[in-house]
Amino acid sequence: MNATPFTFASWNINSIRARAHHVQDWLERHPDCDLLCLQEIKCEDSQFPAVFAEAGLHVATSGQKAYNGVALIGRRPFTVTHHTLPGFDHPSARYIEAELDDITIGNLYLPNGNSGGEDGYTTKLAFFDALAERARVLLDAEKPFAFIGDFNVCPTDEDLAPGALSPDDALVRPETRAAFRRLEWMGLTDALRALHPTGRHYTYWDYQAAAFQRNSGLRIDHALLSPRLTQRLKSFVIDRDERAKEKASDHVPVLVTV
Template sequence: MSFSFASWNINSIRQRETLVLDWLSNHPVDVLCLQEIKCEQHQFPASFAEAGYHVAIVGQKAYNGVAVIARKPFEVRHRRLPGFSHDAARYIEIEIDRLTIGGLYLPNGNSGGEEGYRLKIEFFETLAHHAREMLERDEDFALIGDFNVCPAPEDLAPGALGAHDALLRPETRAAWRSLCWLGLTDAVRALYPRECLYTFWDYQAGAWDRNMGLRIDHALLSPRLADRLEAVHIDRDERARPQPSDHVPLVVTLRADRPL
């Protein structure tokens, strides 16, 4: 059987609880990684556990926050990015079906001046170090979430961002490339090398109606998972729902693992 996992920056799970429950009922992914849940653990809606899902939460009051929702039990390996100096709720890592999935919300880098941007680059560098260690251990893993980077010109609509935005700065793109060059595969670009595909449309300036989008939600796959890559789907329809998140789900499907 195939295995599928998804990422969705939900921009407040308490505001969009019903949207996520509806989406899960119509999209039978094995694992859903959420970002920007914007609540503490005790505030996360109980409806998911009541519906039979298995849930792990790394929460924070009002800001950030990540979570995992899965259809069967999993082991939580990390509740923060190993080695990262800042204690924000931006990373969760699980193991399920001999596969490791790291769900992440990388700092935007546009607030907090140069210190805020330094934190963004530090997260990238720490993530690369962690990925390198997993590769050295020959693990099968995916890093999925809101990376807050447009890696190439086709990853944003013309004029959607200013030239000096933190999502486009040369250092940001270089940090992304350094991560990929460890031997990871950008799942979207593996199947859609040059298409203009977006995962985010701002609430401002009619960005959705004008298709002024960004591709900032990504899935990076370790080598054996890249070999199993079957499909990638960006669920644009969710952006047209009432009171949507400004991001949409990114879904990755892997072919069944070959017997050892």
């Protein structure tokens, strides 16, 4: 495995066409970021802003009209291995996987699970099942890999501000948390908790009720690392300042360096 530092990041951008300028500015200020994983680009592949490719960056997308969608922006060429999550038989665009520097990065936007009744929640758990199977394949192949993105789960009560969600919210339901723990029990490591085992760290603040000003947030953007990658973990940073900007996404970037 390449032993030189490698930094990858995740950001639910909540519409790339509305916030391409924020991403451009962020990339200029983070020249060390080798690969940026975006979620909720909310556009078809052909509608993804051309400014990134025009700037010499490498772009891959898995988009759909108006909803969902994920993308990768790299400073160096990478190889896309999957445009969908193997085993997740659903039309929504929620996963793209690539290899760079011998590391596999799975960029994901896991279903929220609060809409569509129990069918919607079943879809959430089905994604978790497919993700666990993908983890098994990569673990069996002894590949260094990470799953990074918007998991739409607060793993513990410490990962949400008191009163931020109702106990029956899909992000905190026992089955949701169990699905996340299953990935950890398989051998994956929550990068933030490896470095900061306790404490409240948020990556999302709702637009309503002055949630950011009150720091009523959630930690739902995660990076789960394979054992070989965990051994190299150097830092996990939440770029909270992005949330204070005008017309910001309700999520902020998180950066992992190995």
